[in-house]
Structure formats: C-alpha cells, structure tokens
Amino acid sequence: MAINLLRDTGVPLEQQRFTWHDLVQAPYSKLMDDAFTRVRVILMNGIESEALRFGHACARMNAPLQRALADVRRVEQHQQTMVNWLNPADQSPLETTIGFEQVAIEVTASVAEKEPDPYLAQVYRFGLLEDFDHLYRYSALMDRLQGKDANTLVQSYSDIVPGRPTALEHRDPLDDLRKPYDRGRAAPLTKLHALTIMAGEHQTHDYYMTIGPMFADPVARQLYAEIASIEEQHVTQYESIIDPSETWLEKWLLHEAGEVYNYWSCVESEGNPRIRAIWERFLDYELGHVRFVARLFEETERRDAAEVLPERLPEPIRYESHRDFVRETLRREVTLSAAGTEFVDREQESEATRVYREQMNSEGSPSETVAAGYVWRSGTELTDPVKRVTAASPSAKRRAA
Amino acid sequence: MRQSPQQGNNRTGIVASGRLGEEMVAATEEFPPSSPGTAQAIAEVRIADAQNGESLGETPPPGSLVDKAKAAVTAVTGGQPTLLMDKLGERLAFEHAGARLYEALLSKHRAYGTFSGGPGAEDLLRILTEEYEHADLLERAIKELGGDPTTVTPSANLAANISAGLPQVLTDPRTNLLQSLEAIIIAELADNECWTALAELVQQAGHQELVEECREAIAHERDHLRQVRLWIASGQGRTTRDDSGAEISEGADGDEFTFAEDGPVDREGYVVSEEDRAETREAAGSPQAGKSGKGRPEAT
Numbered sequence: 001m002a003i004n005l006l007r008d009t010g011v012p013l014e015q016q017r018f019t020w021h022d023l024v025q026a027p028y029s030k031l032m033d034d035a036f037t038r039v040r041v042i043l044m045n046g047i048e049s050e051a052l053r054f055g056h057a058c059a060r061m062n063a064p065l066q067r068a069l070a071d072v073r074r075v076e077q078h079q080q081t082m083v084n085w086l087n088p089a090d091q092s093p094l095e096t097t098i099g100f101e102q103v104a105i106e107v108t109a110s111v112a113e114k115e116p117d118p119y120l121a122q123v124y125r126f127g128l129l130e131d132f133d134h135l136y137r138y139s140a141l142m143d144r145l146q147g148k149d150a151n152t153l154v155q156s157y158s159d160i161v162p163g164r165p166t167a168l169e170h171r172d173p174l175d176d177l178r179k180p181y182d183r184g185r186a187a188p189l190t191k192l193h194a195l196t197i198m199a200g201e202h203q204t205h206d207y208y209m210t211i212g213p214m215f216a217d218p219v220a221r222q223l224y225a226e227i228a229s230i231e232e233q234h235v236t237q238y239e240s241i242i243d244p245s246e247t248w249l250e251k252w253l254l255h256e257a258g259e260v261y262n263y264w265s266c267v268e269s270e271g272n273p274r275i276r277a278i279w280e281r282f283l284d285y286e287l288g289h290v291r292f293v294a295r296l297f298e299e300t301e302r303r304d305a306a307e308v309l310p311e312r313l314p315e316p317i318r319y320e321s322h323r324d325f326v327r328e329t330l331r332r333e334v335t336l337s338a339a340g341t342e343f344v345d346r347e348q349e350s351e352a353t354r355v356y357r358e359q360m361n362s363e364g365s366p367s368e369t370v371a372a373g374y375v376w377r378s379g380t381e382l383t384d385p386v387k388r389v390t391a392a393s394p395s396a397k398r399r400a401a
Numbered sequence: 402m403r404q405s406p407q408q409g410n411n412r413t414g415i416v417a418s419g420r421l422g423e424e425m426v427a428a429t430e431e432f433p434p435s436s437p438g439t440a441q442a443i444a445e446v447r448i449a450d451a452q453n454g455e456s457l458g459e460t461p462p463p464g465s466l467v468d469k470a471k472a473a474v475t476a477v478t479g480g481q482p483t484l485l486m487d488k489l490g491e492r493l494a495f496e497h498a499g500a501r502l503y504e505a506l507l508s509k510h511r512a513y514g515t516f517s518g519g520p521g522a523e524d525l526l527r528i529l530t531e532e533y534e535h536a537d538l539l540e541r542a543i544k545e546l547g548g549d550p551t552t553v554t555p556s557a558n559l560a561a562n563i564s565a566g567l568p569q570v571l572t573d574p575r576t577n578l579l580q581s582l583e584a585i586i587i588a589e590l591a592d593n594e595c596w597t598a599l600a601e602l603v604q605q606a607g608h609q610e611l612v613e614e615c616r617e618a619i620a621h622e623r624d625h626l627r628q629v630r631l632w633i634a635s636g637q638g639r640t641t642r643d644d645s646g647a648e649i650s651e652g653a654d655g656d657e658f659t660f661a662e663d664g665p666v667d668r669e670g671y672v673v674s675e676e677d678r679a680e681t682r683e684a685a686g687s688p689q690a691g692k693s694g695k696g697r698p699e700a701t
Contacts, residue, residue, distance in 0.1 A: 031458030147497030152553045217572035379551040389504050390530045
C-alpha cells in the first residue's frame with residue numbers, strides 16, 4: 001500500500017469517533033497469535049503514549065495551540081486505549097514485560113540496520129545490546145519465580161542470552177547524552193526512527209515503574225527498579241538525538257508522520273486480519289491528523305509541510321527476527337560504553353560513571369542475582385536436573401553417594 | 402518467629418474510623434446512584450462479550466510437533482486425545498510452577514525456621530523432589546504421545562492464571578511459613594483434583610503404563626496434601642483428630658484426600674444436605690458410607 005504523506009487525506013479529524021464498547025475490542029491470543037502481533041501492539045501503545053505526552057508538553061508551552069492539541073489528543077487517547085487493551089488479561093505483567101523487551105530488541109535492530117546516519121546507527125546498536133540483556137534477566141526471573149519459559153512468548157525469534165550485562169549499564173547522566181541529528185540535513189527516515197525508538201523506550205520505562213511494585217518477590221521488585229533506571233537512561237539517550245531546534249509545530253507534524261509510518265509498518269506485516277483492520281483504521285486516522293497539523297503548520301509558520309515531510313514513506317519497520325544482526329553486534333560491541341556523546345571501550349569510561357555504578361551496585365546487583373548461572377533452556381531450567389535446588393541438598397548428595 | 406497475627410492498629414474496618422465512618426453512610430443517603438439496577442448489569446455485559454466466539458487458545462494436534470524419527474511416538478487414539486494433551490500440558494506447567502513454590506517455601510523455612518508440628522527442611526525437599534519427578538514423568542509422557550512439552554496448552558494457561566496469587570504470597574518477605582503453607586495447600590488441593598482427572602483421561606486413552614505412573618503421582622500428592630494439612634493444623638494449634646472423619650483425617654484406608662466424609666460437601670464438591678447424607682448411609686448400611694471413595698478411579 002503506497003502512502004503519500006503530503007496528499008492522502010485519511011479520515012478527517014471530526015469523523016474520528018469511538019464508543020466505550022468499540023474501545024475495548026477482543027484481545028489478541030497469547031497462545032495463538034504470532035509474537036510480532038504482541039510486539040506491534042506494545043510498540044503502538046508506546047507510540048500513542050508519546051503522542052499524548054508530547055501533546056501535553058506542547059500545550060503547556062503554546063497557549064494558541066491548546067485547542068487544536070486537545071482535539072487531536074482526545075482521539076490519540078482513545079487510539080491508545082484501543083491498542084493497549086488488545087493485550088489479553090491472561091498475559092501477566094511479567095509476560096508483557098517479555099514482550100516489551102522483544103520490542104526493544106527486534107524493532108531497534110530493524111531501525112539500526114536501516115538507519116542512514118552511521119553515528120545514530122551506533123546509538124541504536126548500543127541501546128539494543130542493553131535491552132537484549134534485559135530479556136535474558138526477565139526470562140530468568142520468569143523461570144525462577146513462576147516456573148515458566150519465556151520462549152513461549154518470544155516464539156524463538158529472539159535469543160535469550162546475556163547482552164551487555166545490566167549491572168554494567170549504569171552510567172553517569174552526562175554519559176547518556178548523545179549528539180542530535182541536524183533537522184535541516186537529516187533524512188526523513190532518521191527522524192522517524194528517533195521518534196519511534198524514543199516513544200517505545202519511554203513507554204517501557206513507564207510500564208516498569210507502574211508494575212514493578214506489584215511483585216512480591218524482593219528480587220523481582222529490585223530487578224524492575226534496576227531496569228527501569230536503565231530505561232530512564234535510554235529515554236535520556238534517545239530524546240537527545242532529536243534536534244531540539246525543531247519548532248513545536250514541526251515536532252508535532254513529525255510525531256503525526258511517525259504515527260502514520262508506524263501504523264503503516266503494522267499494516268504491512270500484520271497476519272491477524274482482525275488486528276490488521278485496527279491498524280488500517282488508525283492509519284487513516286493518522287493521515288487525517290497529518291492533514292490537520294500540516295494545515296496548522298503552514299498557516300502558523302508560513303512554511304510548506306513538504307519542508308518537513310517526505311512525500312513517500314521510507315521502507316517499513318521489519319517485524320521479523322534479527323538474530324544474525326543482533327549476534328554480530330553482540331560479538332563486536334558488547335564491551336562498548338559511552339563517555340559523553342562518544343562510544344568508547346569500557347576501560348575509557350568516565351570517572352563519574354565508575355563512581356555512580358559502584359555506588360548503585362554496592363549493596364548487590366539484582367540483575368546478577370536473578371540470573372546467577374542462568375542458562376535459558378526450552379521448557380525452563382527445571383528440565384535440567386543439575387540446575388534443581390535439590391541437586392545441592394544434603395539428601396540429594398547422600399542419595400548420589 | 403510468630404506464626405499467628407498479633408493485635409495492632411488495623412485501620413481497614415469502618416468501626417476503626419469512628420465518626421468518619423458514620424459520615425460515609427450518611428453520604429450514600431443524600432446522594433443516590435445515577436443509574437438504576439443491580440450488579441446484574443455487569444453480568445449482562447459479561448454474557449454479551451462471552452458470546453463473541455473468542456477462546457483462550459487451542460492445543461496443537463498430537464504428533465505434529467516432534468520429529469517422529471527421533472522419538473518413539475505413540476499416537477493418542479483412544480479417549481479424547483486433544484483434551485488429554487491439554488491436560489498433560491496443564492499438569493506439567495503446574496508441576497514446574499509448584500516446584501518454584503516449594504523452592505520459595507524452603508526460603509521461608511530458612512528465614513523463619515519451623516514451628517512445633519511444622520515441616521522440617523527435609524520434608525519440604527522430599528516434596529520438592531517429587532514435584533520435579535512428576536514434571537519429568539509428564540514431559541516424558543507428552544513426548545512419547547507425540548506432543549511438545551514446551552507448549553503452553555489452554556489448560557496450562559488457565560491453571561497458571563488460577564494460581565497466579567500463590568507465588569505472590571510465597572515470595573513476599575512479609576509472609577511467614579504458616580501463611581505460606583496456606584498458599585501451598587491451594588496448590589496441593591488442585592494437584593490432587595487434577596491428577597485424578599488426568600489419570601481417568603489416560604485410562605480412557607488406553608495408556609496403561611502411564612495410568613500406573615499417574616497413580617504413583619496421585620499417591621504422592623495425597624501424601625503432600627495430608628502433610629500440609631497437618632502442618633497448618635499444628636501451626637494454628639488445632640487438634641488433629643484422626644478417627645472421627647474430621648477434616649484433616651487421612652482415613653483408615655489411606656484413601657481420603659480432599660473432603661471429609663461427614664463434611665458439608667461430597668467428593669465432587671457439591672453441597673450435601675443432612676437428609677441426603679442420611680439416605681446415603683442408609684443405602685450403604687453403614688454410618689461411614691462413601692468412605693472408600695466411590696465415584697473416582699482406584700488410585701492406590
């Protein structure tokens with residue numbers, strides 16, 4: 001399906017309507033749907049969440065835009081609801097967490113592979129290896145807390161092995177800031193990538209901050225606290241790659257274009273026809289938002305929307321396994337860290353990062369504790385007799401003797 | 402370590418709020434509901450949504466998921482093959498979850514120690530070992546019947562949701578050993594019920610060897626339940642009567658596992674009136690009618 005961002009009208013804003021019943025559609029199936037349906041739902045919830053977050057920030061700084069922002073935001077609110085409510089009730093918060101990390105791996109990998117700016121591609125690969133490690137830590141938690149295999153959710157698309165160890169991801173805030181793209185020279189795809197990953201990471205942070213205290217297990221609570229802190233670092237990283245000199249309306253227009261790009265990517269890859277119909281509906285809604293904001297942009301800034309938007313969308317996000325790319329990145333870049341806006345080997349980290357990390361880990365590391373000796377195994381590590389608690393018990397030793 | 406709650410300043414009851422509580426009640430008299438009706442209004446929506454045709458999922462067809470060249474596959478032909486694979490998957494998932502529960506219970510034991518009449522570490526390790534063994538048995542059985550033991554079957558998913566509160570209780574640092582045993586007994590009751598049902602399905606499918614293995618597992622599970630009941634009774638300072646058909650009795654033939662003979666419910670869990678119970682006794686010519694556990698397969 002070819003999209004023309006400058007011409008397609010989509011559904012006009014005033015015709016975008018919902019009912020409460022309509023907002024709450026039947027969810028996808030945890031057992032029957034492809035893992036990438038869950039990945040798309042989780043990412044698109046993040047995209048809509050960012051639409052609201054941006055809309056509110058913009059309203060606080062721009063009184064003349066408040067009415068227009070409120071109108072669009074009301075629809076975005078209901079779009080986010082319909083998307084987020086596609087997550088099924090039989091999918092536990094920890095299971096959804098596994099989905100969040102699969103988003104961070106596979107979507108970031110797709111973005112990293114296609115990003116035309118080499119520095120930003122490095123930024124994405126850097127973040128990717130950290131989220132990749134989170135999948136491993138949470139999988140260990142799921143196995144050791146509930147006796148469940150995370151691969152029943154990942155469906156063998158993403159490896160469950162350590163990445164850059166979470167315990168080493170803690171850095172001084174200064175070392176999480178990156179250099180932004182240049183709004184005048186950056187490719188449209190670069191801008192869409194940055195918005196997409198920033199939105200996904202921000203929602204991941206907010207989700208962990210919401211569900212972390214719902215766990216009873218002390219290591220689970222600590223692990224969510226630790227990984228939420230990394231997600232805050234990631235939001236810091238990804239929002240800093242966006243050119244801060246873009247005007248508020250330019251940013252708004254790009255947000256709407258980013259939503260079109262993402263819904264279109266979902267339409268292009270979704271295998272569940274009922275869910276695809278929702279992506280198609282919201283793609284049309286977002287095209288309506290682009291028209292609405294483009295008109296506002298042109299009237300207010302006296303600039304052509306074509307200065308900001310491409311006519312044609314770039315290639316869609318690839319919702320597929322990026323196993324080879326991730327493994328290759330892991331082999332090459334697992335020892336990387338950051339010093340200021342540059343990527344350096346761990347030995348060259350700043351003193352501030354070393355001091356901060358030592359302080360945070362000084363009373364133990366939840367991410368190391370939860371995965372102590374953990375090797376993912378199909379059907380849980382309980383299928384390996386050597387890994388069982390009783391293997392180390394006095395009675396087991398007596399029996400063995 | 403204390404195993405029972407102590408008196409303290411609990412704020413949840415309305416009496417504890419004093420005059421504020423009275424004002425809460427007064428407000429409802431001044432400000433009536435905005436819509437008429439009862440809780441049945443929610444039921445109407447539940448019913449409508451339940452009729453939209455969605456399900457929790459399906460079970461993969463047996464024999465489709467393993468490499469038959471590598472596994473000695475026996476096709477499930479008798480009984481209800483799809484239901485059998487679903488329930489085998491449920492038990493396997495439950496045994497894995499149960500193993501993690503007992504691991505958490507061991508932590509409680511180390512943290513709080515035990516109490517008079519409570520479990521020793523070796524007792525818990527023995528049960529944990531048996532949970533591991535049951536998981537091994539189920540994994541082997543699913544493979545031999547041509548299934549994939551890593552599949553989350555609909556019943557496995559359902560059971561995990563039913564028991565989702567158990568690890569929450571057992572891993573909470575604030576719960577003691579006795580409170581944790583009250584969570585474990587829920588798992589043991591479910592285990593007893595579901596292993597019995599599984600044995601019947603296996604029997605219907607004609608897998609005699611597996612029936613025998615199920616019976617051995619049922620014997621273990623009954624023992625787990627009996628033990629946990631006794632530990633809880635001891636922890637609560639209750640007398641553990643053993644000959645009167647009371648709730649924690651194992652029964653003379655060692656066959657009792659869930660419901661007391663003279664209790665208010667029968668073996669299927671249905672409420673029995675005093676009249677019904679008297680009729681049953683009369684028909685059997687014994688005041689202990691039903692003791693042998695009729696209505697379910699012999700399991701020992």
